[in-house]
Amino acid sequence: MLMKVVKFGGSSLANATQVRKVVEIVKADDQRRFVVVSAPGKRWSDDIKVTDLLIDYANRVIAAKPIADITDAIISRYQDIATAFHISTDQFAPIKQAILSLPDQTYQDNDYLMATFKAHGERLNALLFAQILAQEGVKAKYLDPHDAGILVTDHPNDAEIIPDSYAQIGEWTDSDIVRVIPGFFGYNLQGQICTFSRGGSDITGAIMARGVSADRYENFTDVNAIYAANPSVVTNPIAIHHMTFREMRELSYAGFSVFHDEALIPAIEGNIEVVVKNTNHPGERGTSITAAKRINPAYPVSxxxxxxxxxxxxxxxxxxxxxxxxxxxxxxxxxxxxxxxxxxxxxxxxxxxxxxxxxxxxxxxxxxxxxxxxxxxxxxxxxxxxxxxxxxxxxxxxxxxxxxxxxxxxxxxxxxxxxxxxxxxxxxxxxxxxxxxxxxxxxxxxxxxxxxx
Amino acid sequence: MLMKVVKFGGSSLANATQVRKVVEIVKADDQRRFVVVSAPGKRWSDDIKVTDLLIDYANRVIAAKPIADITDAIISRYQDIATAFHISTDQFAPIKQAILSLPDQTYQDNDYLMATFKAHGERLNALLFAQILAQEGVKAKYLDPHDAGILVTDHPNDAEIIPDSYAQIGEWTDSDIVRVIPGFFGYNLQGQICTFSRGGSDITGAIMARGVSADRYENFTDVNAIYAANPSVVTNPIAIHHMTFREMRELSYAGFSVFHDEALIPAIEGNIEVVVKNTNHPGERGTSITAAKRINPAYPVSxxxxxxxxxxxxxxxxxxxxxxxxxxxxxxxxxxxxxxxxxxxxxxxxxxxxxxxxxxxxxxxxxxxxxxxxxxxxxxxxxxxxxxxxxxxxxxxxxxxxxxxxxxxxxxxxxxxxxxxxxxxxxxxxxxxxxxxxxxxxxxxxxxxxxxx
Structure with a gap:
């Protein structure tokens, strides 16, 4: 059977309405065996992302300032989604507890503290989404990056994957369970949480895809495709339905921010097809990124x-x-x-x-x-x-x-x-x-x- | 009174006919106080330049091969010109003797030997031309680079000027005598001859012009002007009558070989106008090279x-x-x-x-x-x-x-x-x-x- 790794960005998981779409996407295709999730993103344009709330939370703890309002805000983001999916108070308790107890752990220094706080945006979202999938009848389990085998370099807020990880990740393929993995972070050799650079859930998805030798890495976001030019500058630009890794790399350099730059590396190394798709319109063709060149493209420029x-x-x-x-x-x-x-x-x-x-x-x-x-x-x-x-x-x-x-x-x-x-x-x-x-x-x-x- | 340094290239001094033109050019303008000369160049397209004869001579001496035919060939080049200007046998004797005695001097090594042999193409031509000017009624004297004060770095065949030279050269301005200086070489601090890179008479001219703070450095060659493109590629390209040092530098880089690249440096440093003119048509306007930008050029491209x-x-x-x-x-x-x-x-x-x-x-x-x-x-x-x-x-x-x-x-x-x-x-x-x-x-x-x- 073909196997896909699927990643959902913050806007795809911002609230219960969005999470419902994600549930349906996972259910719709049983090749989607690994689901990587971001932290809940913005629900409206001036909303605050959970990751930014967590950064605020960490800074307050470091400065010994009051935290009650910020923990409330964070908890309510998860609580709203949990409630909509009928997750019980008991089931939700560990998530709430994890948020509240973050300051009680010991950290090597403030950089590691910050990394752990930030990582919980994804971590708790994965825990919650695994519960939701189970509730919805999908055989799903949370998979922590530690258990998955995502070992990273010892840079708390800008880590890189250690290549030995891939062999370990590769052992997770033989199962009929959908694994829900938080994006954005891994563990160093001392077992401490270290995050990738900001937006790093794309990287986790690519690492998982390479590790399990997925046939495809589907990256769900909020655009129907990658366009030939920025739609806020050019009216109705054409969609690019197929591009090469090199084209993607050159375009991201100059501001195409659809897909994280560093996430291309594991995909290239593993020669994994990356497909950018829209959570809101999953039927749209999206953009496929591969090593293969297009045959007879309509335009010389992509x-x-x-x-x-x-x-x-x-x-x-x-x-x-x-x-x-x-x-x-x-x-x-x-x-x-x-x-x-x-x-x-x-x-x-x-x-x-x-x-x-x-x-x-x-x-x-x-x-x-x-x-x-x-x-x-x-x-x-x-x-x-x-x-x-x-x-x-x-x-x-x-x-x-x-x-x-x-x-x-x-x-x-x-x-x-x-x-x-x-x-x-x-x-x-x-x-x-x-x-x-x-x-x-x-x-x-x-x-x-x-x-x- | 304005003062000009004038340099004549090898083709301008290749035979008596050409030397006659040079005599007239020097006579025509009494602002021309310093005359820098190259070695006699080609008289026809497959002729051999005196400098190349001297290189052959040096290599034969190094290899202990017969030299009689080559010394004859070199002597005859100078003799032909001397005869045409009625230079007496007695006057010519030191030139002949200098050619024949080159192998008898002691040299630190073969690089210095080569440098001294090569330098004599210019050196003897300057000696001869000073005699010719005197014969023609011009108050002229040979000025050796040693006495002029041209001190150079200790690289026998690729020397560079030592900046202290300029002060010494500057002392030669107060005279009504036309000084004839051989191009291409100077002396290191040990008093040994070292040449500039090939074509380096242009450099000597620029050094003299800067040293004596000349108002103009006239570089006589065999083209009416520098052209906007190579005349062997473009039919009748337009002449550039004024260009800046930077334009000249960029064009020489890409193959405009009219004026030696390194010769621009003293001219720039001394802010000396360089004028490229034609020995065969001295009335032509030529090309003036200065630091000043052209006002309203007809074309944006030079x-x-x-x-x-x-x-x-x-x-x-x-x-x-x-x-x-x-x-x-x-x-x-x-x-x-x-x-x-x-x-x-x-x-x-x-x-x-x-x-x-x-x-x-x-x-x-x-x-x-x-x-x-x-x-x-x-x-x-x-x-x-x-x-x-x-x-x-x-x-x-x-x-x-x-x-x-x-x-x-x-x-x-x-x-x-x-x-x-x-x-x-x-x-x-x-x-x-x-x-x-x-x-x-x-x-x-x-x-x-x-x-x-």
């Missing part, structure tokens, strides 16, 4: 995205020794703990493109001063508020004329190109533009590359 | 050039740490003594563009193997025979639409863009293309950026 808040440090020095120059720059960036995205070089000049949220005014001043001392440049200046615009598509390989189409579309919108980078990736073009032009640029590129057929 | 024989090493690794990755690559390149030109990076990939003549097949194999071991890439491959195409112009600053025009022109010629790099330099765009398309690409770009007005 998607267009942009990401704001980059800055560029322009450095010019006559007859610079490029190797020594780059090495000095990389060394200084390392000293300051800064990462860079691109470093295009001209004959006698070089621009360091980086995310500007890494820099405070003070840090920026110090960085520039240090670069001046180390490089003695003829000219140096920093420009803020760039957006990086990405045009991505496997169909772009070996195609002539796409750069011309793209730059022509941008020129017609008077978008000044502060950077053009093509040639490293074979499936994308990257443009640096002023970020206040980003939406106009995306609209122009969309019209160019997705004309009505 | 010149288009391409340089062949680049290769690109494409390296892909999922979720690479760009900083660590680049540092490893730079380290490996250093180990192998390799330089790179550009390193455009995508999200998960990076291409190292370098001059392929640095790599033998064997070195290439070892380099790739070492990169594989150090980086464990998901994919690595090397592609040969790229040309880098440069579109350069100060008028390109802050202009929208030029990239679109360029890429459109290239697409219409079916030129595939393997790399596009814009954004480091503000005054150029760079394209990587297959080199067998380079001429078609230059023609297309020329027609686009230099339409008949």
């Amino acid at each position: 998607g267009i995205a942009s990401s704001p808040n980059f800055c560029g440090i322009y450095i010019r020095k006559y007859m610079l020794d490029k190797k020594a120059f780059s090495q000095k720059i990389l060394h200084i960036l390392s000293e300051y703990g800064l990462t860079y995205e691109h470093m295009p070089s001209g004959i006698d000049d070089l621009t360091v493109i980086m995310r500007q949220d890494q820099l405070t005014d003070d840090l920026e001043d110090r960085l520039i001063r240090e670069l001046v001392i180390a490089l003695k440049p003829d000219e140096i200046h920093i420009t803020h508020d760039y957006a990086l615009l990405m045009v991505v598509g496997e169909g772009m390989r070996n195609r002539t004329g796409l750069m011309s189409k793209a730059t022509d579309a941008l020129a017609r919108q008077n978008v000044k190109l502060v950077m053009v980078n093509q040639g490293a990736s074979e499936i994308s073009m990257m443009f640096g533009i002023q970020q206040d032009k980003a939406n106009a640029a995306i609209q122009a590129l969309y019209e160019t590359f997705f004309p009505e057929l | 010149g288009i050039a391409s340089s062949p024989n680049f290769c690109g090493i494409y390296i892909r690794k999922y979720m690479l740490d760009k900083k660590a990755f680049s540092q490893k690559i730079l380290h490996i390149l250093s180990e192998y003594g390799l330089t790179y030109e550009h390193m455009p990076s995508g999200i998960d990939d990076l291409t190292v563009i370098m001059r392929q003549d640095q790599l033998t097949d064997d070195l290439e194999d070892r380099l790739i193997r070492e990169l594989v071991i150090a980086l464990k890439p998901d994919e690595i491959h090397i592609t040969h025979d790229y040309a880098l195409l440069m579109v350069v112009g100060e008028g390109m600053r802050n202009r929208t639409g030029l990239m679109s025009k360029a890429t459109d022109a290239l697409a219409r010629q079916n030129v595939k863009l393997v790399m596009v790099n814009q954004g480091a330099s503000e005054i150029s765009m760079m394209f990587g293309i297959q080199q067998d398309k380079a001429n078609a690409a230059i023609q297309a770009l020329y027609e686009t950026f230099f339409p008949e007005l």
